[in-house]
Amino acid sequence: MASKINMDKGKNATVFMKSSNNKIYMELKDIIREHALQFLPAKSLLRCRGVCRDWKYLIATPFFVHNQSYSFRNLSGFFSQSSTSEPSFISLNPIAYGVPDPSLSFLPEPVDIRSSSNGLLCCQGHSGYNPYYICNPATKHWHKLPKPNNDHGSDPAVVLIFEPSILNFAAEYKLVCAFPSELDGYEFEIYSSCDKSWKTSGEIFLGNLKILPRSGVYMNGIVYWAGRNNRILAFDLSAERSQIHNGHGTLGVMDGKFCTASILRQNLSVQLLSNAYANTMQMYSNIKAWESHLFTLDRSVFAEGYPEEVSLLVNDTVILRKGKALYSYNLKTKETKHLGNESDDGKRRVVPYVNSLVDI
Secondary structure, eight states, X not given: OHHHHHHHHHHHHHHHHHHHXXXXXXXXXXXXXXXXXXXXXXXXXXXXXXXXXXXXXHHHSHHHHHHHHHHOOOOOEEEEEOTTSOOEEEESSTTTOOOSOTTOTTSSSOEEEEEEETTEEEEEESSTTOOEEEEETTTTEEEEOOOOSSOOOSSOEEEEEEOOOSSOSSOOEEEEEXXXXXXXXXXXXXXXXXXXXXXXXXXEEESSOXXXXXXXXXXXXXXXXXXXXXXXXXXXXXXXXXXXXXXXXXXXXXXXXXXXEEEETTEEEEEEESOTTGGGSOTTOOOOSEXXXXXXXXXXXXXXXXXXXXXXXXXXXXXXEETTEEEEEETTTOOEEEEEEOOSSSOOEEEXXXXXXXXX
């Protein structure tokens, strides 16, 4: 009888252990589903659909897509394209980040990539009125914009603006173009996805300035374009007012502020705009407009010397170019990685990309 009781105790213990393990597994699975999945990039999430049926259905729901587009903001890589080539994508982590069709052949015609913002790309077609397309390369969803009211030129200075909001379930974005004015300056035309139409601002910048079309950056309600002779054109979206800043280098974003970056001998020089309205303050004000940051580069990482230019700067990541070679440099860890070499089809422009599921 005693041996039977002991055997029953052993069986009960085994059952209890199995039950506990299942409980722990279910709790961990629920925790990952509710609190971790939304912080993963699109490519990783597509693989996660194969874990179980619940995850597959969850990841496909509009509510999850919305949460992921709000929660995941990490720079995932960049699109690269020359004037004579189709787009290609270079991932900062090929295992985690990627898109199914880097050449964007899912669009109805060949395109040039003009701008990007938090997972969305702005591309321009070659036919008809050269229409703009807003697309998500991770999902291959796209939308064709109506014809602008003004002539934006053959190489338009457009900047795409998409700021994910937990309150706005639909992806709301704007496209801002600075185009040459007949009054010898620049005017601004804005497309709003909410209104589904273009609007020409009443603001006209008058002055002898030539901006670089593909240099635009958006930060904190203001669009910036690099100009020649070390000048920067800024356009405040809410006030619809423009002004000029003095500065040079590649335009970017760091620590939630607008910045410029350039190579200074063996250093990476970053100028952070600490006050976007310094030019409007009274003369002899003690408030500084720019903060200087200097990062020493490791020459041994680069083949024969230092990088020649900064291709882009987004938060902690800088893309450096030396000849045909591209490198990433992390401002926090100071780590440098060789990403690969460009092809010989002309100088390529790089556009940052976030691997988001955002729906349009």
